[in-house]
Amino acid sequence: MIEILPLTDIGEVLPGSDLAAVLIAALNEARIEPTAGDVLVVTQKIVSKAENRFADLSAVVPGERAVALAKQTGKDPRLVELVLSESSEVLRSVPNVLITRQRAGHVMANAGIDRSNIGSATGEQALLLPEDSDASAERLWVSLGKRCAVVISDSFGRPWRHGVVNVAIGVAGMPSLIDRRGDLDRDGRRLEVTQIALGDMIATAAGLAMGEGAEGVPAALIRGVRWSGPNSPASALVRPLEEDLFR
């Protein structure tokens, strides 16, 4: 059996908050003792807040390219400037849609920059992804005494399918990707499916206990998932540009 335990008792996380301490307090409050095989899933939003990844839109001066893309997409040119500064490549820009490859390689809308639920009613603030989400996950993992793995999740849209799901942008203490290449199936045939996106699966499952928006729960512990194989960061989930079929 697998259990997904939401951590509801987490107050507002602020720049400079000791996120590991906040999470340990919430685990204690929920009477959950993390152990080997558990995964603590934390939303990008509270990691970014603790790391003070806020950007003040009123201080951003959009360049020429940002102004052009803002016209194309109908987005705030200052936000587009931030998106460009966080991205290595623009994949699509059409009305209401700006999809880029974020610095860490993740392909996502607006380079993951958020303007919802960041504690700013004026809309003059934006929240960027952590500087390096794998490193943030690693630091949390170490701060938690490596008692359980850590996944940092964010919600992604997908091509060809409606709706968002949570995926992993930071992973520590577990394999983000399970490699089954060479394994045989029950009939002795080579497996057609050879790599399993375990980090993304865990982020998505935790999303079921988190919700979106007003009732949002920023962390959950998943217990009972079994895996084998060496640890790998979320960057292992990123398909390199040269393998990319859908640029």
Place this chain on the structure above:
Amino acid sequence: MIEILPLTDIGEVLPGSDLAAVLIAALNEARIEPTAGDVLVVTQKIVSKAENRFADLSAVVPGERAVALAKQTGKDPRLVELVLSESSEVLRSVPNVLITRQRAGHVMANAGIDRSNIGSATGEQALLLPEDSDASAERLWVSLGKRCAVVISDSFGRPWRHGVVNVAIGVAGMPSLIDRRGDLDRDGRRLEVTQIALGDMIATAAGLAMGEGAEGVPAALIRGVRWSGPNSPASALVRPLEEDLFR
């Protein structure tokens, strides 16, 4: 708390098997009483087997287009012929990769046609997706007395990310997609994320208890997910061609 309960005691499902009866027996064996709010997730493979969606490759005569695509992809031309017969459109064909829009609208490798773990060591058999996976889910839902929702899952690759995850190709008794358009966040701003792919999230979460290949578990019950909104089939998850940014 959310629980994912694997149903391990399911024997080999054969063409003509009464899948609802098989699942009810497995639920009884596991001492699980499905109730409102539970979701029974079933892999495509056992649904297809029960519906006898086997195709004999040795009886397939590949046409001209299949032969050309087989050369391009390095795949068996008879398999490619089956893929074309199950698809409305070919999206990508490069060595080892054939991505199409399957008849029901899902974009996936080989139109979801399987040659692993289908009980055929010779490789002369292939297993197609159910004729209509939403209708199959609906029939199972009715046969289970509508006591719990039903999701039929299959593993999909994704653009830009390594590894597969399970998503929903059939849904009954619950919303596959939750529409949050118009909702406000805690700061009173309109939510940026407006649709949540609940059916896919549940399929992915169940995948954590199912595994791939030799140790595969073909069904799991998820308990404790809360949702609101009208029921919708998995077809609601398919982004229509005219909205598709990545053809």
